[in-house]
Amino acid sequence: MRSFVSFMVLVAHLLISGSLSATRSAELSSKLILAHGAINSNVTPLWMAKEQGLFRKYGLDVDLVFIIAGRAAQAMLAGQVAVGLIGATHVTNAVTAGGDLTMILGLQNRLDYLFISRPTIKSSEELKGKKVAIGTPSGSASLATYVALDHLGLNPRRDNIVLLQVGGVPERLAALRAGSVEATSLSPELGQVVTSEGYRILLDIGKENIPFQSSGLVTSRKLMKTNPDLVETIAKAIIEGVASIHNPANKKAVEQIIAKHLRLDKPDRVEKAYQDLRKELPRKPCPTIPGVASVLKLMAQHGLNSKAVQLKPEDVVDMSLCKKLDESGFMDRLYQGW
Numbered sequence: 284m285r286s287f288v289s290f291m292v293l294v295a296h297l298l299i300s301g302s303l304s305a306t307r308s309a310e311l312s313s314k315l316i317l318a319h320g321a322i323n324s325n326v327t328p329l330w331m332a333k334e335q336g337l338f339r340k341y342g343l344d345v346d347l348v349f350i351i352a353g354r355a356a357q358a359m360l361a362g363q364v365a366v367g368l369i370g371a372t373h374v375t376n377a378v379t380a381g382g383d384l385t386m387i388l389g390l391q392n393r394l395d396y397l398f399i400s401r402p403t404i405k406s407s408e409e410l411k412g413k414k415v416a417i418g419t420p421s422g423s424a425s426l427a428t429y430v431a432l433d434h435l436g437l438n439p440r441r442d443n444i445v446l447l448q449v450g451g452v453p454e455r456l457a458a459l460r461a462g463s464v465e466a467t468s469l470s471p472e473l474g475q476v477v478t479s480e481g482y483r484i485l486l487d488i489g490k491e492n493i494p495f496q497s498s499g500l501v502t503s504r505k506l507m508k509t510n511p512d513l514v515e516t517i518a519k520a521i522i523e524g525v526a527s528i529h530n531p532a533n534k535k536a537v538e539q540i541i542a543k544h545l546r547l548d549k550p551d552r553v554e555k556a557y558q559d560l561r562k563e564l565p566r567k568p569c570p571t572i573p574g575v576a577s578v579l580k581l582m583a584q585h586g587l588n589s590k591a592v593q594l595k596p597e598d599v600v601d602m603s604l605c606k607k608l609d610e611s612g613f614m615d616r617l618y619q620g621w
Contacts, residue, residue, distance in 0.1 A: 314344045315344075315365050316346050316348055316363075316364050316365070317364075317365075317367065318347075318348050318350050318358060318359070318364050318367040319347060319348075319349055319355070319368040319369075320350065320352025320367065320368060320369040320370065320373070320498075321423075321498070322451070322452055322453070322544065323545070324472050324559070324560045325470075325498045325560075326498075327540060327541060327560060327564075328521050328568070329521060330347070330540045331524040331527050331533075331536075331537065332520045332523065337520045337524055337527070338520045340520070341520045343517065343520060351418075352369040352419060352422055353373060353420075353422065355367045355369050356369055356376070356377055359502075359503070360383070360384065365502060365503075365506060366500060366502045366506075366517055367501050367502075368390065368499070368501070369499075370423045370497050370498055370499070371496040371570070371575050371578045371599055372422060372426060372587070373419075373421060373422070374386050374599050375578060375594065376588055379591060379593070383504055384501055384502070384503060385502065385504050385507070386500065386570050386599060387499070387500050387502060387507070387514070387600070388499050388500035388568045388569065388570065389496055389499040389565060389569055389570035389574070389600075389605075390500070390521075390564065390568050391423075391496075391499070392496060392565055392570070392571050393492065393494060394423070394430060394488050394489065394493045394495040394497065395470070395471060395488070395497075396423075396468040396470060396471075396489065397468065397469055397478075397484050397486075397487055397488065397489075398468050398485045398487075399459065399467060399468070399469050399474055399477055399482050399484060399485070400465055400466040400482065400485050401465050401466070401483075402483060403465075404485070405483075407435035407436070407485055407486075410444060410465060410466060410485075411437070411443060412442070412443045412444070413464075413466070414445045414446075414463070414465055415432075415439075415445070415446055415465065416449040416454075416455040416459065416464040416466070416467035417446050417447065417448060417449070417468070418448070418449070418452075419448065419450075420587060421588065423497045423498070424455070424468045425587075426581050426587070427488050429585045430488060430491070430493065431485070431488055432444070434486055434488075434491065435486060447464060449467070452469065455469070456473065456477070459477065460477070466485065471559050472545055472560075475552055475555060476547070494574045494577045495577050495581075496571060496577070496599075497574075499570050499600075500517070500518065500521060502514055502517075504601065507601065507604070514604065515608075518604055518605075519608065522613070525564060525565070525568050526618060528560065528564060529561060529566055530621055538554070567605075569605035569606070569609065570602065570605070572596045572597075572600070575596035575599050576596050578591075579591045579596070579599070580592075
């Protein structure tokens, strides 16, 4: 709640000072808020673009604001934020409710979570009758938990597993450590932290290689039509951030950003987070149609949004800008010379 209040204060300040909002997109402005719905390694391209001056290179003055993904989507629908890094699940919920959101870049194109339990849980069977923390109901971490439970042969209703909407990553991690829940899904870089403390990996969901459009850059189709230059400029800065991460010459800078924002204080953990990020981050960060199709199927299957089955992937993502930047050679040029 504190992060949300801080976020709204910042929104008010920027609006008063004449900054960009989604409802004032008629002309290009250099100042905008970019919300990200989680704190994990997938946000690194945004942190790189901010701290390495890439946003400013493209004439943008960006404030990166964390607000849990469901609320970030609400803020975008309300016209308080022009762009955000959130999951396809939240775009799906917005679209089925008649809202105007679409994903234009894909920074995480598969489910890459570790399903972690407390040290006292020796097997998945011991989760029966226990509590499991999920994030927002339609968030990627929640779907990862459903997938993990299915894979382990568990059914929350049949096995009396209580699913608690604990909130963001810090809250789920705190609940796990405090013993108020017995398991949760965490990103690999945070999963390695708790496993070093004795917690158990019940399932490495990433190894199941499930197509899944997780985090991506989201905006409104209206803004794409009324201010295409702004949307393209933001996308270019973030795509260049992606390329900077893949450039081996930037390893030290990337590791410093990862350590700073994820609060990793051991070199081996930072190194692993860096290597995992480079392995998982698409060099050409476009959304994938199979990944979105998987999201729609899983949301309908697990009762998270019954209307999801009525959508086509193209209702959730707009591939046009990514295709344009790829076919123009912009993406390939970022990888030349190293």
